[in-house]
Amino acid sequence: TQLLEQSPQFLSIQEGENLTxxxxxxxxxxxxxxxxxxxxxxxxxxxxxxxxxxxxxLKRLTFQFGDARKDSSLHIxxxxxxxxxxxxCAGDLGSGYALNFGKxxxxxxxx
Amino acid sequence: xxxVSQTPKYLVTQMGNDKSIKCEQNLxxxxxxxxxxxxxxxxxxxxxxNNKELIINETVPNRFSPKSPDKAHLNLHINSLELGDSAxxxxxxxxxxxxxxxxxxxxxxxxxxx
Numbered sequence: 001t002q003l004l005e006q007s008p009q010f011l012s013i014q015e016g017e018n019l020t021x022x023x024x025x026x027x028x029x030x031x032x033x034x035x036x037x038x039x040x041x042x043x044x045x046x047x048x049x050x051x052x053x054x055x056x057x058l059k060r061l062t063f064q065f066g067d068a069r070k071d072s073s074l075h076i077x078x079x080x081x082x083x084x085x086x087x088x089c090a091g092d093l094g095s096g097y098a099l100n101f102g103k104x105x106x107x108x109x110x111x
Numbered sequence: 112x113x114x115v116s117q118t119p120k121y122l123v124t125q126m127g128n129d130k131s132i133k134c135e136q137n138l139x140x141x142x143x144x145x146x147x148x149x150x151x152x153x154x155x156x157x158x159x160x161n162n163k164e165l166i167i168n169e170t171v172p173n174r175f176s177p178k179s180p181d182k183a184h185l186n187l188h189i190n191s192l193e194l195g196d197s198a199x200x201x202x203x204x205x206x207x208x209x210x211x212x213x214x215x216x217x218x219x220x221x222x223x224x225x
Contacts, residue, residue, distance in 0.1 A: 092211055
């Protein structure tokens with residue numbers, strides 16, 4: 001069962017553009033985590049959002065957790081080639097022992 | 112120092128063989144995981160262990176047998192490999208099994224079945 005629907009699946013943009021990635025579910029999560037994965041490496045945590053409505057910023061990346069804790073978004077301002085990678089959202093249903101991952105958004109930023 | 116290390120990085124073998132993947136974490140974490148990432152990059156939990164004890168087995172075929180000799184190690188043995196087992200397998204760890212814990216991933220083992 002796919003709990004988290006992530007969109008878009010692929011995104012190819014030019015340097016300087018803005019973009020938003022969405023992560024949606026009908027389930028309520030105790031937290032949503034965002035990871036970034038580069039080729040040949042494992043996912044690396046970017047941020048964890050815990051409180052409904054929470055907004056966190058990481059340089060040009062802005063993460064938001066929906067008020068009902070069922071969805072989240074990642075907004076990148078003025079994308080750079082170094083932002084290229086696979087972005088994964090992952091929800092914790094409260095047990096902590098398993099993360100439910102979305103299918104990922106593969107982002108390509110060209111100069 | 113690598114926090115979560117898994118070996119080998121690449122594993123190419125024939126259908127029907129048995130193989131093992133090793134994982135070690137030096138973070139002092141209590142909880143370790145195995146995930147499978149398919150060709151479409153979907154990452155799915157296979158097992159989670161807490162202090163050497165199995166917590167989650169997500170309907171994985173019993174050809175897959177994890178073993179945790181101590182809480183710093185979680186190895187994965189696979190019997191009678193099938194074509195569908197081709198994937199990248201990731202080991203991960205977290206401080207413990209409480210909610211909202213970040214997970215630290217190894218760099219993956221790419222398994223290719225010929």
